[in-house]
Amino acid sequence: MNKYAVVLFNLGGPDSLEAIKPFLFNLFSDRDIFKIPVGQKLFAKIMSVFRAPAVREKYKRIGGKSPINDWTQLQRSMLQQELQKEVPGVEVYKAMRYWNPTIKDIAEKVLEKAFDKIALLPLYPHYSITTTGSSFNEWKRVYKGDVGKLTFIDDYFDNHRYIDALNERIDETILRFPENVRDDIQLLFSAHGLPESLAKQGDPYPKQIDKTIACVMKARNFSHEYHLCFQSKVGPAKWLKPSTDEMIRGLAVKRKKQLLVIPISFVSDHIETLFELDIEYRMIADEVSIENYIVMKGLNNSKTFVAALKELAVQALQIQRVIEPENFEING
Numbered sequence: 001m002n003k004y005a006v007v008l009f010n011l012g013g014p015d016s017l018e019a020i021k022p023f024l025f026n027l028f029s030d031r032d033i034f035k036i037p038v039g040q041k042l043f044a045k046i047m048s049v050f051r052a053p054a055v056r057e058k059y060k061r062i063g064g065k066s067p068i069n070d071w072t073q074l075q076r077s078m079l080q081q082e083l084q085k086e087v088p089g090v091e092v093y094k095a096m097r098y099w100n101p102t103i104k105d106i107a108e109k110v111l112e113k114a115f116d117k118i119a120l121l122p123l124y125p126h127y128s129i130t131t132t133g134s135s136f137n138e139w140k141r142v143y144k145g146d147v148g149k150l151t152f153i154d155d156y157f158d159n160h161r162y163i164d165a166l167n168e169r170i171d172e173t174i175l176r177f178p179e180n181v182r183d184d185i186q187l188l189f190s191a192h193g194l195p196e197s198l199a200k201q202g203d204p205y206p207k208q209i210d211k212t213i214a215c216v217m218k219a220r221n222f223s224h225e226y227h228l229c230f231q232s233k234v235g236p237a238k239w240l241k242p243s244t245d246e247m248i249r250g251l252a253v254k255r256k257k258q259l260l261v262i263p264i265s266f267v268s269d270h271i272e273t274l275f276e277l278d279i280e281y282r283m284i285a286d287e288v289s290i291e292n293y294i295v296m297k298g299l300n301n302s303k304t305f306v307a308a309l310k311e312l313a314v315q316a317l318q319i320q321r322v323i324e325p326e327n328f329e330i331n332g
Contacts, residue, residue, distance in 0.1 A: 002116040004090040006083070006313045007106060008076055009122040009135040012096025013066025013270055019099070020056050024048035026098040032134035055271075062274040069099065071268035071300050072123065078306045079313070087319050091115075097135050107143040119151045119316035121309060123267050125162055125212065127155040128194060128205035151316040157208040161308035163215045165299050166262070170220070173260055173296040181292065185224050185258045186251055189213050190277060191265040193230035193239040206240060209264060227251070228264075231281075232272050244277070245284050252288035259285065261295040267305065269298040 014023040028034055028044035036043045059065060072094045080092035091113070095106040110118060120139060124131040136152055143150075156162055174182055191209045199206050209228065217226055229247035230240045242250070244261075251259065261281075263273045278295045285293035299305040313319075 001089075003113065004083075004087055004317050004319065005110055005113065005115040005118045006079065006090070006092045006317075007110065007118065007120050007139075008072065008079070008092065008094045008309075009103070009120065009124070009132070009139075010068060010072045010094065010096055010268075011131070011270075012072075012099030013068040014059065014099065015065050015069055017056055017059060017064055019065075020059060021048050021052045023099055024051055024055065030098070030134055032137055033130050058271055058275045061279060062271060066270050067274070068268055068270035069096070071270075071298070072096075074301055075123070075268070075306060075309070078301070078303070079309050082306060082310045083313060086314070095135070095139075097138065103135065103138045104142040107139060107145075111143065111145045116149065117151070117317045118149050119153060119313050121153045121312060121316070124265070125155060125159070125267065126157045126205050126208040126265055128203055129198065130194065130203075130205075153312055153316050155204075155208060156308065156312055157212045158215050159308050159312065161304055161311060163212070163219055165302045165305035165308060166212075166216050166264075167219055168302065168304055169296050169299065170216070170260070170262060173262075173294055176294050177258060177260070177292055181258050183224075184256075185260050186256045187217075187224050187226040188244075188247060188251075188259050188261045189226065189228045189264040190231050190244045190261055191228065192272065193233050193243070196238040196240060199240060212264060224260075225256075231276055244281055248281060248284050248290065248293075249288055252285075252290055257289070257291040259290055259293045261293070263296065263298060267299045269300060273298055 014020045025044045025048040028047040029040060031040060034043065076092050076094045080090065083090045083092065093106045093110065095101060095103045097103060120136065122132040122135055132154060174185060177185060194203065194205050213226065213228060227247055229242050229244040231244040233239045233243065248259065261277055263277060266273055273295065282293055
């Protein structure tokens with residue numbers, strides 16, 4: 001009987017205020033994002049010391065730690081439970097790019113178990129070298145087993161169950177608006193930003209984001225006006241436009257006062273949804289007299305999203321459902 005494993009990749013986040021500096025050090029050490037010709041570790045040390053105080057204040061505002069670790073653990077547990085209904089014994093792991101458990105730790109555990117097939121499934125629906133690419137590159141560096149057992153799931157930006165999960169959350173959030181303004185809601189899709197240079201080099205992330213939004217709106221029969229913007233810019237380089245704060249101000253000028261903010265490139269809540277969108281940009285919305293500014297919660301514990309992950313894992317592992325002998329009827 002074949003032994004299967006699924007590895008869920010995510011960013012990870014500091015699980016305490018004391019973890020912020022080492023987390024940032026790991027982040028700035030990533031050569032897939034920060035390409036420093038020489039002195040990468042020195043750069044990472046300087047940047048983590050410089051950025052830690054401001055980041056610490058943000059985490060204080062959302063409970064003193066990142067919830068991404070807990071949400072990823074819940075998604076891992078839910079997925080394993082669903083997969084084991086069809087394949088007893090399948091194991092699901094979480095591997096964090098910049099925190100614990102690290103990709104190296106999980107690669108070693110998976111190797112010890114001698115699985116026959118392993119699906120590598122990022123919790124990033126859209127492929128970018130800065131997210132999925134970085135995680136896969138790290139796995140290739142540290143995994144010492146037979147690469148023939150591995151299946152890499154690059155993206156699932158148009159998976160129908162993923163699209164359904166987003167629309168379920170949007171529908172839930174619409175109900176938080178006063179009934180008399182629901183037709184006036186602007187759907188504001190806020191994606192994590194990307195340097196323009198990477199997009200010009202062919203990173204597929206921007207086009208995949210566009211495709212996801214097109215699928216979501218088509219499934220909704222284009223129920224509301226909608227807009228795409230980008231958040232979380234870091235550094236002086238040009239990033240994808242328009243920025244989320246610019247979009248909020250622009251909609252206010254057009255007298256669009258009902259904003260439903262959809263964190264389109266994230267599958268669980270963390271600092272970029274709970275602080276950046278729900279606290280920082282809310283202050284901008286208040287400044288420009290937005291009447292209702294409501295941020296959709298992440299997919300987090302969505303059963304529909306877990307069903308999408310299950311579908312992807314089953315396809316990647318080429319799992320055949322086992323029919324027990326007692327389920328056969330012998331005729332004649």
